[in-house]
């Protein structure tokens with residue numbers, strides 16, 4: 448069959464779950480029997496999300512091939528159960544960069560380089576590179592955004608070239624509810640559909656997000672003004688379990704609607720198992736990006752997908768000024784602690800205090816990336832007595848650089864895309880807890896995103912073999928660098944240099960999170 452396209456645009460405001468919706472549609476259509484692929488288009492000028500602040504933009508998701516992506520690629524992986532690559536994300540930055548590079552190389556042969564056709568051609572070329580029978584394309588931002596316009600234009604052209612009947616356009620909007628007058632207000636949605644139509648795109652379906660379930664009259668209004676049948680208006684009220692969405696879409700027959708329009712026959716079978724009830728455990732995620740929960744998305748989802756309530760993000764900065772007793776007072780309500788990844792000095796002393804508390808009190812602790820590096824620093828300072836031990840990231844003149852930049856990184860000056868990135872193989876050592884957690888596998892691929900490494904060559908005395916006596920850290924996995932450390936004299940004290948959270952999927956959460964929650968009990 449020729450390729451088909453489901454295009455998801457957004458209206459009214461951002462942050463209403465377009466990414467979740469797109470991931471859910473992708474899963475729905477996969478279940479309906481198609482070879483589905485996904486593309487997130489980000490109209491911002493950043494080349495990738497790697498240089499963006501998690502407080503503003505949420506977590507940076509890292510793919511196996513070392514691409515630093517928008518967090519929506521995390522949703523796609525978790526919902527679809529398939530690993531994404533750099534091809535699954537296109538930013539305006541990438542598009543313009545390649546057009547300008549081509550221009551400098553003289554490849555446009557003297558023509559005036561313009562938004563249309565040169566930029567649109569580049570966008571279409573990138574879309575065409577993606578494999579799959581059915582492509583779900585999510586356009587970031589909302590219609591009417593200046594930088595998004597060119598992508599709508601490219602897709603409008605693509606639909607003309609390929610045939611409009613191969614395209615299914617879904618517009619996701621928000622309908623606010625006014626408490627004072629007890630009514631839903633559809634005007635912003637009407638206007639947003641009009642904006643979309645001005646770009647030459649008529650929607651085949653309008654998905655209205657709302658705080659609570661909408662009434663029939665309001666839905667009819669959306670249908671009338673949006674120019675779609677009533678049963679092509681899908682209301683999705685707020686839910687605290689986003690994994691319900693594929694099931695809801697299935698029960699509303701969205702797969703059949705899409706199939707009908709695209710001339711495809713769909714399977715009715717639907718195999719989607721996700722957690723529906725959540726045990727309460729108090730897990731603290733000690734971090735410093737507090738602007739939005741999205742900053743730690745994949746970690747929070749990893750715990751949630753195991754059937755536990757999400758961890759609470761605890762401000763590392765707040766712990767920083769507390770005395771030891773006060774730290775214990777704050778943390779004693781928690782059954783387990785995760786120390787978050789991060790960059791820069793702010794918050795590290797608070798995280799180190801949380802680690803000291805967990806190590807001394809036998810509280811299960813999982814340190815991820817920076818979290819593991821700080822476990823090494825805490826151990827150096829408080830067990831080895833190395834006063835002022837630090838990472839050279841935070842204190843270039845430390846007398847004990849237990850975490851340091853490796854030679855190959857030192858030459859790199861630029862910040863974008865220059866870290867140790869993506870999936871790399873490591874060896875896991877028998878006799879360690881990690882080895883058991885990985886089910887006795889001696890090799891694994893894990894994803895990375897960091898610059899600094901454990902300086903084991905310089906400080907070998909901090910570590911011991913699994914069967915050795917003494918209170919020392921055990922190196923439980925290694926590549927060229929230290930990949931994981933643990934303590935044997937503790938219920939669960941494990942730090943990993945890689946990011947297990949990027950590998951968790953619905954029904955297949957990374958074993959480290961499982962083991963961590965089991966240790967909590």
Ligand code: GLN
Pocket residue numbers: 787788789790791815816817818820840896897898899900
């Ligand atoms: N800042 C640390 C490094 O660059 C850790 C990075 C992280 O936690 N992702 O090595």
